Amino acid sequence: MPETISELKLRPATLDDAALVADLDSLRDPEEPRDPVLLRHWWRMTDQMEKGMRKVALRDGAAIAYVSATHELWDREENRYGTVRVSLHPDTWSDSLYAALVEIAEEWLRGEGAATAVARVREDFKLEAAALERLGYREDRRMRMSELDLLKHRDEILAARDECRRQMRDVGVKLLVLAEDSDPEKYRKLYATVIESEKDIPTTVPWRVLTFAEWMRFWFENPGVREENFWIAREGDAIVGCSVLDCPVVRGVPWTIFTGTSRAVRGRGIARALKYESMGQAIEAGFERVRTNNDADNPPILRINEQMGYRLVSPLIELHRGLGA
Ligand SMILES: CC(C)(COP(=O)(O)OP(=O)(O)OC[C@H]1O[C@@H](n2cnc3c(N)ncnc32)[C@H](O)[C@@H]1OP(=O)(O)O)[C@@H](O)C(=O)NCCC(=O)NCCS
Structure with a gap:
């Protein structure tokens, strides 16, 4: 299993990778499998209406890591928020790999001029919630799923x-x-x-x-x-x-x-x-x-x-x- 970010061999993700990333996301909660067709639609809408980057790493034809960063088309100087999304296969999980993926998204957002990175995580996904906390992410709002x-x-x-x-x-x-x-x-x-x-x-x-x-x-x-x-x-x-x-x-x-x-x-x-x-x-x-x-x-x-x-x-x-x- 890859242990460092360079061993992951991330590459830009295309719309055709949506199905693989949907499979990766689905591992988190079998009660809530992700629909590949709908994920592709959301990616397409982001490409058309926002700005973003996506990277994926594969192993044996399956996605093992995914990172994206997106932001609205800003029309003002203030309130520059960007969204970070990271998925890591449970067999590949390490705090340092997760942190490195978040860092890639943050770097891209910084280059875009974002002031604040935003991540959304289910409270019961303890590993991810704790990793984000350690990286300095703090609760701003909560929703009820x-x-x-x-x-x-x-x-x-x-x-x-x-x-x-x-x-x-x-x-x-x-x-x-x-x-x-x-x-x-x-x-x-x-x-x-x-x-x-x-x-x-x-x-x-x-x-x-x-x-x-x-x-x-x-x-x-x-x-x-x-x-x-x-x-x-x-x-x-x-x-x-x-x-x-x-x-x-x-x-x-x-x-x-x-x-x-x-x-x-x-x-x-x-x-x-x-x-x-x-x-x-x-x-x-x-x-x-x-x-x-x-x-x-x-x-x-x-x-x-x-x-x-x-x-x-x-x-x-x-x-x-x-x-x-
Ligand atoms: C949420 C929303 C759709 C409700 O629309 P609405 O037509 O006023 O809803 P209804 O009249 O059917 O019911 C509202 C209920 O909330 C209650 N309510 C309203 N304000 C409340 C408050 N501050 N605290 C507690 N209950 C409240 C009402 O009393 C009513 O309940 P009741 O009939 O038992 O008394 C409307 O406020 C809205 O469009 N909000 C913005 C969009 C949004 O947030 N959508 C939801 C997320 S997608």
Whole structure:
């Protein structure tokens, strides 16, 4: 097994390496295998909408180490954050190799002018969390990665969906999937609502607002997102909310990747009704569980999830380290 970074023989990773890196990532938690097709999509989006570098090391045709660093296309001098990702095969793991991989990502970010490196790690991945801590990374935020057991909660979810449907009908809010909506302006309207609501997701690391064209690619070129699974809420002429499931193509668990409502309609049960539609549809499609990640400082969505029966899988910790001197 390689013991030093030069023995690893890292080389630039191409989109075709996404499947190997998905296999490597999947070793961490068999309950959460990574989908190779979706990972390739995320890499492609990063190439088009952010800036980044990726390196991989192989042994006997399998990935044993991976490192990447990415950052938003900065439009300001301040707030220059870059994200570091490292995966190391359990048989190859050593603190020094892990540290050397993080160092490669940090070096690249420094060259780009980043001020702060950001790493996100599950709290129960003790080895990685401890290694990052030793390298000077400190917690800035935490998220809750949680799971809903669709088999266990099947009957309650379907009953709650019926109740939400009744409530929404009574107040004139229509729930439907995007594919069913015939309004030629639907994408523009949805874009406006999503951009407004995503600004309210608690975050330290700012993200750039995508242009409409970028946003269309980001959502609708995603092979896991289909307009038949994209729930929207309409009030009159406006689209006032949505909830979206990202479904695995090859393997893995479906994830709710976004739920949002326009500021003007909050607190009326619209997000809850959208989520119940989405979960009801997932049950009918035969899925057994669904996951989601939410900032620990986002009470409304945590409240909805708790009521639906989500349970914590693990906190996901966002760690920061200053890249200065
Ligand atoms: C999260 C969000 C989708 C909720 O939308 P909404 O339409 O207001 O949600 P609902 O009305 O269905 O339910 C909100 C629930 O949270 C509760 N709530 C709101 N603020 C709360 C707070 N500060 N503490 C505790 N509960 C709170 C409401 O009382 C309600 O629960 P109840 O019906 O049992 O009283 C909306 O706030 C949003 O778009 N936020 C920005 C995007 C985001 O963070 N999305 C989630 C991560 S992807």
